[in-house]
Amino acid sequence: MANTEIAGKSLVDLVFSWSIADILNKDLYKNKVKQIPKSFSSVTDYLDSFIFPLIEEMREDLCSSLTLLSRAPTCEISCIEITEGYKPPDNLICTIDLKATDCFEDNFEPYEPESGDLLALTNVRPKCLADIDSPKLPFLMALVQRVTEKNEEGYKLSVRLSKPIAPEVCILEKGCWVTFAVLLTNLTTNNRIWKALNLELGEGSFNIISNVLQKDPTVCRNCAICFSRERNWIEATTSGALIRSLDLNKSQEEAVLDCTALKECYHKCTVKLIWGPPGTGKTMTVASFLFAMLKMKCRVVTCAPTNVAVIGITKRLLKAASKFFEYGTYGLGDMVLFGNAKRMKLDDHAELFDVFLDFRVHMLNKCLQPSSGWVHCLESLICLIENPEQEYHLYLQDKSNKDGDNDYGEDEEDQLLDEVKGELDVRSDQDREAPKIAESYKRRTWRKIIEEHIRPGNKKHRIKAARQQQSAPEFKSYEKNSNHLRKILSLEEFYQKEFHVLKNRLKFYAPILYTHLPTSFISLRVVKSMINTLNTVDNLSSFFSSTNVPGGEADIIKEGCLQELKALRARFDVPDIHGTYSIRSFCLQNGNLFFCTASSSARLHIDGPRRINIVVIDEAAQLKECESTIPLQLPGLRHAILIGDERQLSSMVKSKNSEKAGFGRSLFERLVFLEHGRHLLNVQYRMHPLISLFPNKEFYGKQILDAPIVLDKRYQKHILPGKLFSTYSFIDVSCGQEMSDDGHSIKNMIEVAVICEILCRLSRDVSASKQRITIGIVSPYKAQVNAIEQKIRDTKIIGENVGFTVNVRSVDGFQGGEEDVILISTVRCNGNGSVGFLSDCRRTNVALTRARYCLWVIGSGETLLYSESVWQKLVIDAKTRGCFFDAEEDDGLACAIAFALLELGQPDGLLHVNSLLFRRSRWKVFFSNTFQQSMARIEKVAVRKEVLLLLSNISTGFRKPHQERYVSFKDLIPRLLEYIKVDEMLHVIWNVDIIEENASYVQILKVWDVLPWFEVPKLVNHLNTFFSTYSTERLNCCKFRCAEGNLVVPMTWPIDSFSSGNNLTMSDYIEVLARKFSLLTLKD
Template sequence: MTSFCVPLVEETHADLLSSMSTLSRAPTSVILDFKPAKEFKPPKDLFYNVELSILRKFEEDDGRKIENDDGRYEPEARDLIAITNVRPKCIADLERPDRSYVAAFVLNVKQERYLTILSSKPILFEEHNRKIRKILYAIPLINMTTNIRLWSALNSELAGGNLNIIQRVLQSRYPDSKNCTSCLLEENCSADFADMKSRICSSDLNDSQKDAVLSCLITKKCNHQNTIKLIWGPSGTGKTKTVGLLLFSLLRMKCRTLTCAPTNTAVLEVAQQLLKNVTESLEYGTYGLGDLVLFGNGKRMKIVDRHDLLDVFLDNRVKILQKCLVSSSGWKEVVKNMNIALDFLRSLETLLCTLTDADKGLKQVFGEKEQSRLSHIMKSSFVREDCLRLLNSLPQTFSVPDFTEEHNIKKFCLENSCLTFCTVSSSAKLHEVKAQWELLVIDEAAQLKECESTIPLQLPGLRHAILVGDERQLPAMVKSKVSEEAEFGRSLFQRLVLLGHKKDLLKVQHRMHPSISLFPNRMFYENQILDGPNVKERSYDRRFLQGKMYGSYSFINVAHGREEFDNSHSLRNMIEVAVASEIVASLFKGMVSLCRHCLWILGNEATLTKKFSIWKELVIDAKKRRCFYNADEDKGLAQAIKVALVEHNQIHTLLNMDSFLFRESRWKVSFSNDFLKSMSRVKNAVTCKEVLNLLENLANGWRQPHWKKNLFVHHGTSSQLLEQYKVNGFLNLVWTVDILKENSYYIQILKVWDILPLSKMPRLANHLDVLFENYTVDKMNRCKHKCLNGCLVVPMRWPIDSNISPNADPVLSLSELLASIGVRDDFESSSTN
């Protein structure tokens, strides 16, 4: 366990460094006041009471009214913050000689604005004089809660830490769990287990899911050994559904179970699945949900958006119990005699349904003095709802608690619950509760650092653990290079797999179209995963956008763009962003809400195939299956790429003969170095777009009308070929027709020489005069020849061995030779002029 301590410190350091690099975007709060706390004892115990502003607008030193555009800092206990007299844009702003800052640790928070902090060094109060003070800011860096809990777990500082499972698991050779023969025989003879087995076998789970649940339940009953079971659940194989039925079975068996997951989202999902099973069961609808407790940070969980989970959420339950049992509404008298209250609650539903006979019912449990008051209370619909809420909040059996304090109510709910749900980190709070858990279930266990598992594994009384996950999916994120080399991100699930521990495989996937599951199944799961009948149905084969590349599975090659760093020093590729945005916009226009049926992978083929990796295998696989496409083959994506390249000063990517702008055009286009240099100096996006549109039109055969004469008149050799088109009012695009040798043919191409103002045209023309004087008569004739297809000009081509007499009429000679041969086969019907 101590081997994790150094990597944990390194990872904490890396987290802090990462947050420092994004200081410019961090929320801030103005410190209105601070003073030493009672515990203030220099030089080490530098405790202060701090008051933060709750307003976003405040006044700077020079009297300017400013607003915190990044939002107000909302403090939490165990935040590590910086206190400074400037809102920093970078780390350097904190390190200037004329500006000082201190690091501080938030011990507790009251009413979101009053903090008690431990400072790294004294705060100078003289500078905080009301008349001459400078504004001080509190800026959050990182929250240390999880890291502190980890440190305590690794150093066995948890109260009543239970090391039984850890001592068995954390060995170089882990003995695989085997079902105890005596316990197995006892279970098979048990009527309760037989009934449970029958229920599981008759459920709608597939065979591999049923086997996994039964295997866990058999192991749970063993009292002779500590065990850990692994449920291997690849994506889409129904992990949550399987865990939901497992937990429901454990609830029926009255097994005190803690269910954890790395994230709030994962915890909420599994709690929701279990709650669904419970509420659909007739037998559990009779007395409510008091045996189920979900706890954690309600704000982070966004629990208000999960109305179905409010009944089991701890903070909400505490409010209900306080309202019903502590207020002066009459329940205080009921609580004084809890045994009578229990009988009353158990018969409450019947009592409420027969209010006409209420007097008789009340006489059986209460004295005469209480009857009139309770009769009045019970007739109120509002109180009736309170009664039902109270009934729903209490477990089946419990000891009489002291309900005068919120802390006691929370302990009461946790100590008497049968199934408890929280994140792995939050499970540290359960070590403060005087209760024991028998079994631990960790969902998404392969995304959890191994050291994090030690927090719930040390719970008092814990004898068995069930890890549900998939070590083939992404592991926990590690920022520190040192920690990464130490395999700090490896999960306990992966450790046991590497040691050869048996896994119960959920081997039927019900989520992905077979074309999506094909590659990962072959590469990661040795083709052990079967496609469920639902994904094989014809209705599962859906098309949400037009085009071959938008089938069930495709790799879309985004060959353009480059990676660059953003303001937070993270790499980004804005061309890939543009492509992704265009696809999402198209889906949005089509009102497509669910696609969890298609997988379109965007990436750069050249980058992904440089080294041998899983990405290279994926690209090769996509090509073999004819699922590989270039993004610019789609007109909408091509337009998005063009706009993005212009907006991000990457237009040079488009200015080459092989660019997708000209790949399918009638004319090949060649660009001079002078033109490329001139375009690199053009910063106006509108001008760039106009140039590209003009080039596309020219490459497809459009020419401006004859009445639009060139503004620059030149009489040199180049005047026979020179074309100049106006761009954005003051620039001129200068181009000519040129001849290119390709294979066994000469072909006409467009040669773009430059883009420049009219005043610089003479210099370019003189330069081209010298160049064209080296052209032979044949080459000049071929450059001047025009071939029309309707109103469009199309390029000509000639065999290399053809000769044209200098004295011959170039039009007649060429017409006789290849009168109507264009570069593209679709122009065979062209005519000559």
């Protein structure tokens, strides 16, 4: 495909032009994808270098979706409607109705469509590629442009089709068409990148991009004209004092002060890098800088690759800023968080609703309503106080036109709540794509505001009065007549009720306005005036309960209240904006701090302010360089601050061709390669020193210092007893087995069993100690993550333990996260030291630096030792430091490994004297061939487990009561053969025997068979013949029992005690031994 074939095309046009064969062809763009250079000659060359790698990545993304088609979210289509503007071949817009999926099918969540979703339309629920490309309905794609309606029955979508459709496709009558929509991917982010690369975002700025094309040491240097002046000014003012009060270390404070000095620099464009290794407080550093910018009214866009990172920064800033707000939430109007509420999981972060754009728009929309908002209520209250008779006259006129009373007698609180709820539920056509705010949170938020800002005793007083009224005889008489109309209010009653309603509405709106309006539209002086005025209104209302006609002191307060209300009206110029679209644009154009993903920053190109001073990109080393061009083109941009660590994971790239071309490389990483200067945050606050020791030495050249908090002895936690579970340990699972999971990933079920055994212990200990800990389980392979999650669900390890949380993720998914205890499952176990992408140092760095108090690495020491990777160094380091332990040395872990082998259908390795279950037992256990054959015939793994568990118990010396233990049949030697009941069907038959070992006779256990009871006689007949060859002495040795406390332990006799020169027979020797151990409990 020539370059001219993509010129002028949108990404959607290009995708729609692909056939299934094109999508599956991994060589389609192989010759077009070139290595992305590290230096560029022009902005055009720079942007063009990402075009074909982006197209190839998009193709591979679709290819991956098609290969996993049977797992893709699918919805049934109930209706397809051709719109009036549908005109092939260009305008292929139509409407699709999708049925809601209420249940979970095949463990997949129901599909909820979003704008940008790319769908495949088919006439069957797809299981393979042939199902989406049939003669009846050839491969057809649809792009969701917007979700126009959502209800209990499903969704109505406006979509753009990839090709014209025949009229009969739209007929969905029974027996004709049963059509489905299958989600392939979402194009939103890639489409925004495409527009940024093709200069289609609007009037952008290339101040930053043009300065990072080549190596330029001056780009990171401070402005020679203004830096010293700005830096000195900041340090000498309250801003400097504020930064120093945030408890930053020297490296953090230096980075914040250096970046803050950029605010007033318009002489040059600067790019600052802040290098934040794991646990060094980069989020705190960013939040401190942003707080300084908030106080200095500087316009800054803060973005990150993921919603998780964006949420983290916003929460940290709110936590820091809330301590300095003079009036609670005043000032939050300068902060704007926007994006997809569902993907942000905003319901889990209730504290962020005060800065979330969609919620703010709904709040302000209520307050700014011309007929019921703040201005209306303020004017109405002024008119009521000035001329109550005129207002009463209007009330009477209105009353005469209605059948019944108005709402004044209702509970104002509930009335207001209902109105607000209704307002929030109404969605304008311009706002259909805004995510729906959780109903429970909306109601809880409004209720909280009402309770805080309406006089606390008001509702309680009304309830008490209502109960007294209901008990009166006249009320009961009134209640009988359901059609009886309420009486017309008197002037005094009207005045009081109207006054209370308006007062409560103003108190209700006030915190909304000073929370959500930018400070440039509502000054601190206005806020103070607003609060003081409402307090005066409260004082005036208190006279209504003690006097019938306002007079005396009440008149003075009334006049003062009136003057304050008028002064507030004159002082507070409320923005004249109405409707959700206008309010949203207003918030975006007048905010100072904006928080969003790098992709979502494209929205600011359309609705944002005309000038952005600074862009901050957190987790910049994880952001593809092509995606960073979206925020770096924001209008008026002059400075950029990139925070990250190129020694941790970069962004994920699916296409091998694009990966080789460097498509996953970040701007941060390229600038580091070009020796761009940077600030190093050199104090880590997360890991215990025993945990940080290896990664600091291996990945950061010992440049990172441990903070005093982690050096404190109290930071060392003894979560579980034993050296194996100390602060840092490598737990060697030598018998692990790596296996493929449907050819897509690798898992190791032996390591899964070990991890679950450790979790069981943690759960018990945490429950007993009532401490609260968080556990993270990290693995490089998705199949292992899934296997661990499934095992946890099956075994119900966590249960009701509220102080015990487990988070299982891949290494890639854990970047940026931290937990009290981290277990790493390395998975790989083979004879050649192959560890695959586990050898990636950045992936290893992330895995090793997530733990606070304990890090336990679980894997095959031998495999990793021969891997010739960083893991080889880790194993050698663990052995040198005495932190390397064999999992099989722990009885519980050995048992877990044994049962895991059993579940994998490999019991043979367990049925010998030196197996995991028996090699450390008091008794040596030997198995007959018949027993091993019988075990192989048992199909249920649970029964096999029970058999081995019972044998493990008796090998420790445990015995059942005497009468339930022996097999008793005619002609069988008494008290020789014993049995264990497994279940209602099966029994294990065994006896004590002796062997010659180290010049001694030693008692051992001989296991003969596991079989139903009705087959035991046949076995007894066989054993009778076998036992008939035993001498009396040997039989007596077999029947002898030596007790040690509650356990039966094996007995040992020296062979030379039975030599020919010895007059003692075996029986005599036993009698001597019996007298010698007369103080012990003997069981015959």
